[in-house]
Amino acid sequence: MQKQSSSSIDNTAKTNSTNSSSTIPTCMKLESPKSETKFTDNRIIVKCTGSNTIQSVTLNVHDARKSKSVKVLNLYYNNRPEADFSELKKNRSLWKCAKSCHLTFNQTELKVEFPVPIIACNFMIQLDSFYENLQALSLEPLLCPRCSRPVIDKHWICGNCHENAYQCRQCRIINYEDLDSFLCNECGCNKYGRFEFNFMAKPSFIFGSMENDEDMKRGLAAIESESENAHCIYQQLMDFKKPLLKIVSSIGENEIDS
Incomplete structure (x- = not known):
């Protein structure tokens, strides 16, 4: 019987190593190239290009303010690759609740581990209710998102650069339906802290039943x-x-x- 050459053995080992490592969960950021994200005033909806087995979700809040913070954070998921964003936003019956988390005031770190990993190609983070420090909010001036100067005009126009104080600091959109919304419904930016979500996940080829x-x-x-x-x-x-x-x-x- 002909012996297998050392080079072919090495190649086989490398191939097996590559195949096995591809099944190991890796850290996937919310803004991953393999996903698309949309926002409402209190929800973050992530639509991935494929199905994923998610083992845990971590939240880090950077530059947090003490005037307002998240009290309850709900995590939802589904495994419907054909659903579009308009349907995902409007149809709550599509979603299954994975976890409801109660945070302490001004909590900046959270890790949610799923005892049984969830399989999803769509994921939704809902900021359900908030802590509000009324004293801090009353002392917190309305600042211009462009030049950061206090705005005292009753029409919210900055006296220095003439920008509207309620426009998003990042994308300049104004949410006229809810001027005090926690999240910008266009880019997800908020003035109370910078939210960073990470998923420990790996590709899955299991789809929901018909x-x-x-x-x-x-x-x-x-x-x-x-x-x-x-x-x-x-x-x-x-x-x-x-x-x-x-x-x-x-x-x-x-x-x-x-």
Whole structure:
């Protein structure tokens, strides 16, 4: 029996190591390239490109103010890849509650571990209620988001740079429906601290069960679409095969001639 060369053994070991490491949970930030995020005045909705097995979620609040902080934080999830953001925002029945967390006043760190990892391609963080230090809020002046000077105009216009004091410091959007909203409904920025969420997660290939005819239709459409994509990629690889073989053979001929 022919012995396997040491180089092929090394290559096999590397391949096995790569395959096994790909299943190890890694830290995924909220603004990961593999996800898209939308906001409301008190919710953060994350839609991933694929399904993930999530083991834990951590929260860090940087530059926290003592005038207002989160009291209750709710974590929701679902595993419906076909849902769009408008549906995820409006249809609360799509979501399952993973955990409800009660924070202490001005708490800046939180880690939530799931005894049974959750499988999700959509995740929602809801800031349900808040602590308010009324004395600190009353002493806290309304500052211009552009030049940071106090604004005393009754129409909220800065006397120095003439900007509206209620526009978002980061994206300049004004939420006229709720001027005192905790989060900017466009970019998620808030003036009471900088929130950083991290997920310990790994890719999952488990999807939710089909519960009705509509789910079955969407599942069949997804299978058809992925089959077409796989066929297109296969055709592209076959198109590359002949030119690559020609290049390899020409290299071999040049080595023999030299």
